[in-house]
Amino acid sequence: MTEKIGVYVCHCGTNIAGTVDVKGVAEWAATRLKHRGVIIGREYKFMCSSLGQELIEKDIKELGLTRVVVAACSPHLHEKTFRTACERAGLNPYLCEMVSIREQVSWVHTDKAAATEKSRAVIAGGVERVIHDEPLEPLMVPIHADTLVVGGGIAGIQAALEIADAGFHVCLVEREPSIGGHMAQFDKTFPTLDCAACILTPKMVQVGSHPNITLMTWSEVEKVDGFVGNFTATIRKKARYVNTDTCTGCGICWEKCPKKVEDTVFEVGMGKRKAIYTPFAQAVPRYPVLDVENCTYFKNGKCKACQLFCPTEPNSINFDQVDEMVEVKAGNIILATGFDLFDATRIPQYGYGKLPNVFTNLEFERMCNAAGPTEGRVVLRDMKTPPKSVAIVHCVGSRDENYNKYCSTICCMQSLKFAHLVMERTGAEVYNCYIDIRAAFKDYEEFYKRVLEEGGHFIRGKVAEISDVARTPEEQGKLVVQVEDTLIGKQRRIPVDMVILSAGLEPRADAKEVGKLFGISCGASGWYTEKHPKLDPVATMTEGIFIAGCVQGPKDIPASVAQGAAAAARVLGKIQQGEIALEPIKASITESQCSGCRICNGLCPFNAILFHEDRMVSEINAALCQGCGTCVAACPAGAISGTGFSNDQIMAQIEGLMLLDVGPEPVAA
């Protein structure tokens, strides 16, 4: 045995020492594991303190330790601390193992003898494992300075602007004809009642004219290759049938287009657009898109009104345009693809789609918007009668075991905003049917107070049903909201003219496939999983892929903007570093042992394993490998080894945990 191992057992005050005989365990390791190379076993009150760390550093220098085992809290808390201490003393940090005797021993067990015994086993496991540890060096990869931002809503816009303003190039890809996202559809924003367009459109214009931003709207990412620092995205630029080099966005084409189409995207079915169109007046970019499915020329071969009236020279309308595939290189990618609205028809008892005067929140936003289908008038579906009474139903599809368990977070404040707008514009009575009012952020509670003072009615209860079946004369011709008022313990039937459903937010319908494309995963509710829910909310498990805004979970505009900026800051940090250190926990293939069976090829979700047809062997791309180790476990020839978690390390740890090789008890002096 050539290794010199130091074992350090932490008291953690009484956190560990209260249940584990720390002193005894340290002595046990020093005597009973001596034949395994343990030359010193120490205990200390707080190993993570600077004095505790110095203890290790001193022993490395003076006793010439070649391996270190620290038995303390979870490695997720202090592994880095102790590895850095080892590094300071000149020992490769990956020759230090941390085993948990707090979270996994002293805090979960009460029997002191059993906890002490388990601590011994856990330490023996660490000792056996550390013997097989290898010195590792982090893998350095250069970072391409360009960034790809996917999704041009407010989060993506913010991220793109932050990076572009810092002097680096951004490619912003948006699926729709214009950037702006859901925020562009809104009228007012809570709690300040700022006009959404007034605060959003200046940012959109900045994006459109920024020298460091390449804007690709009406485009979708179809393929992503590469790894952090060196991604290549293949983007489909869908045919617009408009030459963007010559088009001035004058608007004559859509004025002259004879074909009116129901706008199910931007106006959510409330208004009409032409077959050649921009979704809204302030769209960025200003060039229109020709909708092939509804264009008279594409259907009948006749019309061409847009081309006929186009004033530019040369003509900007090009019926022969085809989709174009563009390759974009990027060092980092920010995904900000937003959310879908919960489909309210999934709750049939709320009558959406059957009862005309039941609206969704997005429909109501469009109705309130001065540029929307009613020019800002709050009216019933007949587009002329203002309502005298309105019910707003909270938590539609959210906080509901049948649909989505989570809280969509924005609906309370949005509903309060609606209540205010209805009262302001129509003077109607407003009934908010809520489960809880969640007004948690800055100035939100004050806004709730304001709506209360303005005379909004609040009924605490989940709406059971909305129907047009009258039981009393005053319910005649009205929508009746059936709800239990849980504060007074009574069933109520509220006759109203209009109902607004505050439908919740859902992950995009294609979130899973898009996640797969970028190599990131969705959580149980379908939102993308962040690297750490508290401490790393914009990074993902895949290095170089960041998330911002509602892709990570429901959130309001300020939070989306904050995440957009946060993701940008993370990307800028990476760009500034120039290169990135990757955790050296990687798999590698010993070519001479590889039989070329290709079993591993299909197992890797990151496409990190490539097969050399000429030599009939597989090879792992270390930069792409995320270190999960699945291929290591699957290789029938044992040709793949995984650093940091090698077979030898784990097999040895098992033996240690089973206390298979414990030295004899020292003879009492």
Place this chain on the structure above:
Amino acid sequence: MSEQFEPTIIGFTCNWCSYRAADLAGTSRMKYPPNLRLIRLMCSGRLDPTFVMKALASGADGVMITGCHPGECHYIEQNYKALRRYHLLRRTLAGLGLEPERIKLVWASAAEGARFASEATSFVEQIRALGPLHWGVSNGAVRSTGPTDRGQTEPEEVMA
């Protein structure tokens, strides 16, 4: 306290979910029996079936395999590979004349400390009921003097 059988169980955990669930169980001071000893892997997909056989051959009476819930794997879908291997291992154990119930698969997210603790508790009970692992004859008529007898209670004697 007359001879209640105390099994030793090796648990394999995923760095991202179940290991953190075990941490959370600790942080929340939830209790489970000390019979379970954990090994951290980066992913349940790293679980080489031979690790399980090695644990049993080394004297463990049961093995708990844990990972992220289906669809929540940090490496996208590698926990499904652990699921396949789990079924393979159960069949292998049965083929060897051992109780397949000595292996248990538990999905636990990083937020499920309580689940981790309760699954650990019930598994320890399950193995306690099965008794020590018999590497002998399938009906348990003959008891081997194999590694099982090196219980964790008297390790000194074994090694002495």
